[in-house]
Amino acid sequence: MIPFWQDTPLAALSTEQWEALCDGCGRCCLQKLRNPTTGKVQYTSVACMLLDIDTCRCTDYAMRHIRVPECLELSATTIPALRWLPRTCAYRLVAEKKPLPPWHPLVSGDPQSVHEAGISVRRRAIPEQCVHPDDLVNFIIKDRF
Secondary structure, three states: OHHHHHHHHHHOHHHHHHOOOOOOOOOEEEEEEEEOOOEEEEEEEEEEOOOOOOOOOOOOHHHHHHHOOOOOOOOOHHHEEEEOOOOOOOHHHHHHOOOOOOOOOHHHHHOOHHHHOOOOOOOEEEEEOOOOOHHHHHEOOOOOE
């Protein structure tokens, strides 16, 4: 049997399938800065106030768009335009018709594999509450995802 992510377009996924695609890395929940001249998006090591840095999951997923208005809701129509998504993001990979990596929980069968592979921001991100917004530029991550 072919796994759903290999034969089902993003727009046709059930809610359960859509949510299962998230590997729980937390990278999309890092604060990002856009260069006004080049338009290039740079990640910082500063996490959204709702990201639990140990689990790499949102602490208020159902209300995240109300509590953090700039939280972007991913959809099948928005993903192709979001070039800032990490190259390892399953939504991006499926949209680009690429395979999921071996450490992805849907492939490995283990939700901890994303952390064990060093892909997640677990214990590497800094809570937003600890950084002044004017200081975000000092936390730009040099390595691209």
